[in-house]
Amino acid sequence: MNLADTNIQPVGDLSGALERLSERFHNNLSTAQAVREQHGHTMTWHENLPPDAVVFAQSVDDVAEVVKICAAHRVPVIAFGTGTSLEGHVNAPLGGVSIDTSQMNRILAIHPEDLDCVVEPGVTREQLNSDLRDTGLFFPIDPGANASIGGMTATRASGTNAVRYGTMKDNVMAVTAVLADGSIIKTGTRAKKSSAGYDLTRLMVGSEGTLGIITDITLKLYGIPEAISGGVCPFDTLEGACNAVISTIQCGIPVARIELLDEVQVGAINEYAKMSMRVTPTLFLEFHGSEAGVAEQSELFGEIAAEYGGGPFEWTSNTEERTRLWKARHEAYYSVMHLRPGAEGVASDVCVPISRLAECILATKEDIEANGFIAPIVGHVGDGNFHVSVMVDKESEQEQKAVDGFLRRLVERAIAMDGTCTGEHGVGTGKMKYLDAELGGAVDVMRTIKQALDPLNILNPGKIIRV
Numbered sequence: 001m002n003l004a005d006t007n008i009q010p011v012g013d014l015s016g017a018l019e020r021l022s023e024r025f026h027n028n029l030s031t032a033q034a035v036r037e038q039h040g041h042t043m044t045w046h047e048n049l050p051p052d053a054v055v056f057a058q059s060v061d062d063v064a065e066v067v068k069i070c071a072a073h074r075v076p077v078i079a080f081g082t083g084t085s086l087e088g089h090v091n092a093p094l095g096g097v098s099i100d101t102s103q104m105n106r107i108l109a110i111h112p113e114d115l116d117c118v119v120e121p122g123v124t125r126e127q128l129n130s131d132l133r134d135t136g137l138f139f140p141i142d143p144g145a146n147a148s149i150g151g152m153t154a155t156r157a158s159g160t161n162a163v164r165y166g167t168m169k170d171n172v173m174a175v176t177a178v179l180a181d182g183s184i185i186k187t188g189t190r191a192k193k194s195s196a197g198y199d200l201t202r203l204m205v206g207s208e209g210t211l212g213i214i215t216d217i218t219l220k221l222y223g224i225p226e227a228i229s230g231g232v233c234p235f236d237t238l239e240g241a242c243n244a245v246i247s248t249i250q251c252g253i254p255v256a257r258i259e260l261l262d263e264v265q266v267g268a269i270n271e272y273a274k275m276s277m278r279v280t281p282t283l284f285l286e287f288h289g290s291e292a293g294v295a296e297q298s299e300l301f302g303e304i305a306a307e308y309g310g311g312p313f314e315w316t317s318n319t320e321e322r323t324r325l326w327k328a329r330h331e332a333y334y335s336v337m338h339l340r341p342g343a344e345g346v347a348s349d350v351c352v353p354i355s356r357l358a359e360c361i362l363a364t365k366e367d368i369e370a371n372g373f374i375a376p377i378v379g380h381v382g383d384g385n386f387h388v389s390v391m392v393d394k395e396s397e398q399e400q401k402a403v404d405g406f407l408r409r410l411v412e413r414a415i416a417m418d419g420t421c422t423g424e425h426g427v428g429t430g431k432m433k434y435l436d437a438e439l440g441g442a443v444d445v446m447r448t449i450k451q452a453l454d455p456l457n458i459l460n461p462g463k464i465i466r467v
Helices: 014-028 033-038 060-073 125-135 148-152 200-204 236-251 265-272 293-308 319-330 332-336 354-371 397-416 432-439 442-453
Strands: 053-058 079-082 096-100 107-111 116-119 172-178 183-184 213-220 227-234 255-260 280-288 314-316 345-353 376-382 385-392
Touching: 014 053, 014 060, 033 053, 053 200, 053 345, 060 079, 060 096, 060 172, 060 213, 079 213, 096 442, 107 125, 125 213, 148 213, 172 200, 183 280, 200 280, 227 293, 236 255, 236 280, 236 293, 236 354, 255 319, 265 319, 265 332, 265 376, 280 319, 314 385, 319 332, 332 345, 332 385, 345 397, 354 376, 354 397, 385 397, 397 432
Parallel strands: 053 096, 079 096
Antiparallel strands: 107 116, 116 213, 172 183, 172 213, 227 280, 227 314, 255 280, 255 376, 345 385, 376 385
């Protein structure tokens, strides 16, 4: 990342901050090169920009103390969860201190009767659902990776279940956050609704650590469905698959998951996960409800699919078979790496109204083929969101320039269809340049909020907006 692009300059007394942090945190502070690089890159294709130090926080008081010390010395602070983000959210373009919250992994309270719980930010979604199993409840947001709840909240994550259960913004009831001066606030309560003042919870959800560092989260929970059915449905064409999705949603069938894989992605999964699906555009689906309900929904979808050149829709209620199916879907990112050995995957996502979904995906597919890219498409298409992973030789300046142009056209296409530059990856450093085109003057309002809450610009600087 070019620092000139951020319109901000490094400031502060780093040595003074590190001296005070070392005195306070001793063995929980690391300046080792390997640890720093781990916290400055993660799964993103963006440049590794490591922090100057990493503090492994144990409590909200630890987080507040780190922020106070860094504020006093005007040193950047970057929150870190499990490192599964894709748009450079945890990179440190100005250096500074990374606060690793992975050891803040306690489930603070579960309230089965109220269908909610309170967790620390380092709790992962798999850990949470494992602990919830005996209560008959589960947390549905599933971005694929075993991400931390704090990171999922900060990036407004969604995933495969979003078409039925919504995204993090729909399922976070309140957060506790440390602000830029080290003060601690609670943004809400466990009440199901409130009209008390500004909605600070929604302000923090998706703020990517630029307005505050989240230290606990109150979440909505759901009853584990009586029955779950799922399966795969191949289609003759991408257009047919997309139109089947649109028709399914418009008919009000309460699908829980509906995922699209183009033929390139299906081939990659077959090879990586040792599956034998027909290599053609394919939908993965799942239905939640009663035994009779999921059977009826599955049969209705099968009828819709047949109208658009799809089928047969082979579905099952067997847990082991469904688990294998969705494990393969979640490994789509890794399966792509085998398609072009030595190349690197550049992942991006957009989201459009579902009525424009087929048009957007087909135009993107034409763009891919015109450029000769290896670039599988996969998406949470029930809400109009799809992802493209372009395999690129990072040593080839010409090839990288071509990919940059493709990604720009992808975003421009989505915005022209009244969509967004990112349905769930977030902004980070990678998509800052598109916000003005998408939101116009609203970006100035964001900048005003940022400057009001973080006047020294120490919280994850260089992300979301230019200050």
